[in-house]
Structures are given as C-alpha cells and as structure tokens.
Amino acid sequence: MDIQKTHNIGTLGPSMKGQKVTVAGWVEDLRELGKLTFLTLRDVTGVSQIVVAGPDNLAQVKDLTRQSVVRILGTVQESKARDFTFEIKADTIDVLSRAVHPLPIDPLGRLESGIDNRLNARALDLRNQKTAAIFKLRHNTLLCIRKTLTDLGFLEVNTPKIIGSASEGGANLFSLKYFDKQAYLAQSPQLYKEQLTLGLERIFEISSFYRAEKSHTVRHLTEFTSIDIEAAFMDYTDVMQILESLVVNVFEYVEKNCISEQKSLGIEIKKPKAPFDRVTYTQAIEELGKQGLELQFGDDLLDSHLRKLGELHPGFYFLTDWPLKLKPFYIHEKDDPSLSKSFDLQYGYLELSSGGRRLHDPQKIRARLVEQGLNPAQFEDHLRAFDWGMPPHSGWGLGLDRLMAVLTQIDNVREVVLYPRDPERLFP
Amino acid sequence: MDIQKTHNIGTLGPSMKGQKVTVAGWVEDLRELGKLTFLTLRDVTGVSQIVVAGPDNLAQVKDLTRQSVVRILGTVQESKARDFTFEIKADTIDVLSRAVHPLPIDPLGRLESGIDNRLNARALDLRNQKTAAIFKLRHNTLLCIRKTLTDLGFLEVNTPKIIGSASEGGANLFSLKYFDKQAYLAQSPQLYKEQLTLGLERIFEISSFYRAEKSHTVRHLTEFTSIDIEAAFMDYTDVMQILESLVVNVFEYVEKNCISEQKSLGIEIKKPKAPFDRVTYTQAIEELGKQGLELQFGDDLLDSHLRKLGELHPGFYFLTDWPLKLKPFYIHEKDDPSLSKSFDLQYGYLELSSGGRRLHDPQKIRARLVEQGLNPAQFEDHLRAFDWGMPPHSGWGLGLDRLMAVLTQIDNVREVVLYPRDPERLFP
Numbered sequence A, B: 001m002d003i004q005k006t007h008n009i010g011t012l013g014p015s016m017k018g019q020k021v022t023v024a025g026w027v028e029d030l031r032e033l034g035k036l037t038f039l040t041l042r043d044v045t046g047v048s049q050i051v052v053a054g055p056d057n058l059a060q061v062k063d064l065t066r067q068s069v070v071r072i073l074g075t076v077q078e079s080k081a082r083d084f085t086f087e088i089k090a091d092t093i094d095v096l097s098r099a100v101h102p103l104p105i106d107p108l109g110r111l112e113s114g115i116d117n118r119l120n121a122r123a124l125d126l127r128n129q130k131t132a133a134i135f136k137l138r139h140n141t142l143l144c145i146r147k148t149l150t151d152l153g154f155l156e157v158n159t160p161k162i163i164g165s166a167s168e169g170g171a172n173l174f175s176l177k178y179f180d181k182q183a184y185l186a187q188s189p190q191l192y193k194e195q196l197t198l199g200l201e202r203i204f205e206i207s208s209f210y211r212a213e214k215s216h217t218v219r220h221l222t223e224f225t226s227i228d229i230e231a232a233f234m235d236y237t238d239v240m241q242i243l244e245s246l247v248v249n250v251f252e253y254v255e256k257n258c259i260s261e262q263k264s265l266g267i268e269i270k271k272p273k274a275p276f277d278r279v280t281y282t283q284a285i286e287e288l289g290k291q292g293l294e295l296q297f298g299d300d301l302l303d304s305h306l307r308k309l310g311e312l313h314p315g316f317y318f319l320t321d322w323p324l325k326l327k328p329f330y331i332h333e334k335d336d337p338s339l340s341k342s343f344d345l346q347y348g349y350l351e352l353s354s355g356g357r358r359l360h361d362p363q364k365i366r367a368r369l370v371e372q373g374l375n376p377a378q379f380e381d382h383l384r385a386f387d388w389g390m391p392p393h394s395g396w397g398l399g400l401d402r403l404m405a406v407l408t409q410i411d412n413v414r415e416v417v418l419y420p421r422d423p424e425r426l427f428p
Helices: A055-061 A115-120 A129-151 A190-200 A236-257 A259-265 A281-290 A303-312 A362-371 A376-387 A400-408 B055-061 B115-120 B129-151 B190-200 B236-257 B259-265 B281-290 B303-312 B362-371 B376-387 B400-408
Strands: A020-033 A036-043 A046-052 A069-078 A086-097 A175-178 A181-185 A202-210 A223-232 A277-280 A316-320 A342-347 A350-358 A393-399 B020-033 B036-043 B046-052 B069-078 B086-097 B175-178 B181-185 B202-210 B223-232 B277-280 B316-320 B342-347 B350-358 B393-399
Touching: A020 A086, A036 A055, A036 A069, A046 A055, A046 A069, A055 A086, A129 A202, A129 A236, A129 A259, A129 A400, A129 B129, A129 B190, A175 B175, A190 A202, A190 A223, A190 A376, A190 A393, A190 B129, A202 B202, A223 A236, A223 A400, A236 A259, A236 A316, A236 A342, A236 A350, A236 A393, A236 A400, A277 A281, A281 A303, A281 A316, A303 A316, A303 A342, A342 A393, A350 A400, A362 A376, A393 A400, B020 B086, B036 B055, B036 B069, B046 B055, B046 B069, B055 B086, B129 B202, B129 B236, B129 B259, B129 B400, B190 B202, B190 B223, B190 B376, B190 B393, B223 B236, B223 B400, B236 B259, B236 B316, B236 B342, B236 B350, B236 B393, B236 B400, B277 B281, B281 B303, B281 B316, B303 B316, B303 B342, B342 B393, B350 B400, B362 B376, B393 B400
Parallel strands: A046 A086, A277 A316, B046 B086, B277 B316
Antiparallel strands: A020 A036, A020 A069, A036 A046, A069 A086, A175 A181, A202 A223, A223 A393, A316 A342, A342 A350, A350 A393, B020 B036, B020 B069, B036 B046, B069 B086, B175 B181, B202 B223, B223 B393, B316 B342, B342 B350, B350 B393
C-alpha cells in the first residue's frame, strides 16, 4: 500500500478546483449526513473537509475513530460549508493507522488535561494545534538565533558533554561511570568555550546541558537547552549588546514569520523596545531600598527582590556590575575590584541569561580559585591554555527554554520542552 | 585597557591606504631589520604585516613571544614585502596576553605533532590554519544541513539525552544515577523521533549521542554527533532520496563557499555524482562471491566485504534491502518478509548513515521484539503512542563526524571533533 501524499493540505485552495490530489493526515471529525460522510482531515500544514460517498468509501470510514490516519485520493471542489472554501471529494480512501479509543487526552484541547497527563502522552498532545505551535515557534527561534550569530561571525561548535573533571566548582553535577573512570555530565560549556576563543575567536554552541538539582519550580529542568557564546576582543558591554539585538531579532522574526502559530496560541508577539533598561546592582539595591526592601552590598537578590525589580522595569532588563564575590571565579573584576564586569538578562523575576567579561590572566584565575575555596590544581588542564596566547574575551549563556517560555507567554518551561526532565520526571 | 578591534584583518586591503585601523590578533612571526621590527599578525579572518618603529613601540615587541596577543592601532600602507599587498604601520601597541614558551605543539604546523599531543593542546592546535579550517567547514556543513532540511518542511527538535529505560535493546549504554533512579544516556533519538511524526510529521535533530563501546578505531567515538530525521508518509526510498540530495547539497555548498578552507587543508572538495549507486544486499553478496568472498544470505557484511564493495562502487553508495533479521525490531519488512525496507549509506568501507521504513503497527512491533529476545513490556511506554494514530514513517541517522571525515578527506574522526571522547580519552 502506498503511503505518500502529493500535496500538503495547507498548499491546497479553491483555485485548484478539478485537480486530482493525494492527501494524508489525521481524522479530526466525522459527520454522517444522509448518503454522505464529511470527514475533517488535518495534516501539519492545515485542515480540509473530505466528502465521502459511495458504498466502498463509506464502508472504509464507518466506525473509523478520530485521530486515525487516512490517505485520500480525490478531487478538489468548491465547498458550501461555512468553515471551508474548498473540499476534497474522495475517490479512494486508505486507512493507514487506526487510533484506539479512549485516547489518554483530548488532542483537540476541548477537554483540558493537566500538564502531567499531556506530558505522559506528549506525541498525542502535539496534535493539539496550540502545543504544535510552541514547537514550530521553537524551530523558528533556533533558526533566527543561528542566523544572527553566524552573520556576526560566530562559528557553531560542539563541546563534550561527558567531562572528566567537575568544572565550575562541581556542585550539582550528574556523575557516571566512564569505563573504569569517573565522569560527569557538563553543566555548561564554560571552560571549553573560553579556550576556543584562542583559535576561533567567536564561537557559539546550542546544546543540552545537565544540572542535578532537586528544584521543583516552573523554571528549572535537570536537562535544559543552553545557547552559549564566547568572543575574543569583546568586553562585557559588547556581548550584552549582541544579546540584546539577538533577543530583539528573535521576537521580530517570529512576530513576522509565525502568524498562524500566534493565532493557535491566542497571543500576539511584539518586538520588545530596545535598548533594554540597564540597572547596576548598586542602583538595584537603592531602588529596592526605596521600596522598603533593605539590602546590604554583597547580598544576593532573591526571587522577591527580582519580582519587585521586574515591576519597576517591565519587560527585559539587564542587571549589571554585580559584586565580584557573588560571581564565579572566571569573571573579571571592574576598576573598583569589589565589582565585576557581569550582567544578567532578566524578564521580570526570571533570569534568562548570565554573562560577563572573563579573566584571561591565569595568575588572577588561580588567586580567585583559592579565594573561592577551590583547588587550582584541579583546573591545571584548563589553565594551561591560558599560557598559549589567551585573548581577552567575554560571553554569555542564554536559557533557550526560558526564552521560549517568555516568547510564548507561558509560565512553565515544561510546556516548551518536548520531553522535560525534572527530579520526578524521567519518562517518557 | 581597551580590547576591541575596529577591523578584522581579512577585511583590510591596499585600497584602504592611509586609513587608521585597530586590529588585534596573534603574533605569528617577528623579524628585526635595522631600526624596524616586522610582525606577522593573524586573526581568525586573515594575516597581515605590522611595521613597528620608534623606541616605545620597539620596547613593547622586544622579547615578545610568538602566539602572544597584541592590539595595534595603526595606519594601512602599501607593502613592499613579497607576501603582503598592504601592511599596517603601528602607532600604538598593546600586549594583551603573553604566550609562555616552550609551547606544547607548534601551532603553525611546521613541526608536526602526533594527534594525541595536538588533542591535548586542542585550543592551541586551532591556531593551525589546517585545524581551524576543519571546524569552519563543520560550521558550514551544519548550516547547509539545517537549511536543506528546513526547506523540505522538517522541524528541528530536541529530544532528551537522559532516558529512563534502555531503548533499542540497551547494549552499550552509559548508565547514571538520576537522583534515586537509574537512567541512561541516549544512543539515538530513535523512539522519540518516531513518536514525534504523530504530531509534527517531519522532524530532525542534530545532537550528541553516547555509546559505551570499547572500540579503538579511527571511526568510533563514545560521544558523537548524529543528524536524525524522521518523516511521516514517506517510504524508505523517499528518505534515501532526501539523504542523497542532502549530501550532494553539502558538498556543493562547501565547494563554493569554503574556498580558503580547502586551500588551508590542501584539498579540493567536489560535488559527488548523483544518483549514488544503489546495491541491494542480495546483489552485494553476489558481487562479493564473484570476487571470491563467499557469503550466505543472512551473513552480516564485515569490514573486508565493505572495503571490497567500496572498490566496486567508488564514492558514496547505498546498500539496501538487508535481511530483516540483521535489522533492529522497528524496521519494516518488504513484501518478501525475509527482506527489510532498509539502507545504509556507505563511503567505501565506512557506514555514514543507516535508515529505513519503520513499523507503525504495534502488534507487529511486539512480535518482532519477542523474535529478537526483547521484552515488549519494557517498551509499553513507547508502544502506547502507536495506538494514538501513528502514521507510516521512515527516517535515518547520519553520523556528522564521519561525514566530516569524508568531506575533509581525513581518516580519523578525532580530527574533526574538537574534544573527542573514546574509551581512553576523557580529557581535556
């Protein structure tokens, strides 16, 4: 039995009247009306009405369950139905796959299911146009990000996810047995991407990374997708500028190119105004003080503080120049050495990205490792590269899943990841 | 101290005579000549000659080691040197980073180092234009692959790499502790990508996957990059066609767009002739028999057989219609049920890709699991999705690292991976 289609439903129209087409897709609805059956057929590109007549064809669709897969050879004709400008009169019908009812969730979303039920039946959940729209937006977001960074001279690289030493301090790493050695899953490409500026100057990576943290929030996953860049001869303000234009580009691109996805989701995506607010840490604690939230210099900002700052700076904003001691060992100090050349990109309380200028002097890095209670000897493999002509460099990591949550105006990152992983969820 | 540059060296030329520019890069050579020092400076885009004069500037470059990083504000002028059409007369010189000698390898490649030494100093190895060219080609290959698949209506997806059950039989999986559960690193996105055709029809993924196999060959890594597609309403011949045009597109794209990289590598990349030879398994054992290599139907093809077939079919060729019993449980049988709707894409003895039509009838899959000594109960989570309207579908996985080895005419896949992982290599 042949299984191919000649046309995607989305490419058909009333102008093709009289044309023979072969379409295939999922049965969304079936209505008997006298001697005819009207079948609503959806593929990934669109939806159409199929008119079924004649004893053989009617026998084929009798008892056919919704979401079964059929292939139809037929003729395009005008439709008198209110919802369709054209329809397809079926010549032959092949049932390719029968859906077994009851289905675990209603893929049309008319009966709402909780997120756990939907994730447990994710493949079927994607037949819901709202869910499918999220992943079409995700594809387009990735396209736009890669194009933007490539146009800026960044090369895409792949760094290892199985690493031999616990980098960046080693907290919250998944560990695994690597033959007779101990290994870990990378939490970020931080050390690799810094090294790569020595040879490739500007690089980016988009990949899964792993954090063994028992967080039960709507914004943490144990396996997440990170977009990382690192650039030689750039200061932190330069890569901040790149991040800002990247985010603006993404919103502009999907605003213009993903009209039907916005409609499916019932949202309007609008390009954010640039420049984003740039708030130094010192300004931030002043602003919070005026709101009755007293903080000392050096205190970390908690969710409640970030929520308040989000109210004061709606939309995207940068929090910059953090106290050095709050930042990892590789972050560069400012002229005032209590401050750092660092920034977070925030959306309300949500941290989307963290970045900064990196130290490129290995002596300074060794001193900072000791200050932070880490052992420089464990980083010697990494630090060797800093003797080979390490350029000054800056970079950031951007959480794709969080960006997608903001873009789609959805709170829970589990909604924008096909098969999310959290401490409780390892299936499907 | 400022660290930015105004120009990439590759964008300069003799037509910019008299213009002030700031460049930055790595010192490749230093020659004193009377009261001048000539410095060869390279960034990722090109190489230029810097003329250094005057006591302050000469003091800056005195004792400067090769591969140190400098930033130069200067003026473009004509050059009388044989190798340069222009040069930069330095006004000011900042030394941004000093390289400490001796370096572990010669980054200019004049002294050849073994692959282990180069991999141990990978960041520095990338200053070798030959090595850098490989990763520029890899970036461009990825660009072209994503564009080709997107244009064909495929959506890029991210499937989980931490999986809860040992899919595809479970041999050679790395296992890890996932909080209080047992988990594994995915060897392929096979089961996920099949499920996703139910909602998204055509999907692809480009990601790292993991195989805990103690192989010590030039073509096996424990962490490798795989390009995977899966498409509803396509038979195996359809996705074979897509694979063929994808490979041809990649070669054509880099042939035209990566001229200087080919020069650096000393190779000429040529678009392969299509269609590729298509040799059925049955034909292959006949051809081998004529060459004195006797095989029975059902015997697997060993390296020696594939090498011989590679001689008979130079370049890319497909080996199709394998005995069903040699193929995984999810592969669809042909009308003759001893054969399967399957193919490998070969280049000589090297298997680049494996694919086929998949079973979409869950009863057939259960029967095949039993036949292969696997327990259907362990796959019930996966098989549930086949009751929700699973379309007929086909797909393939293509090893990016092997493809890059063929493209760059290099034998060892370790050369085309930045930080390769094999049973012995876990660092850097």
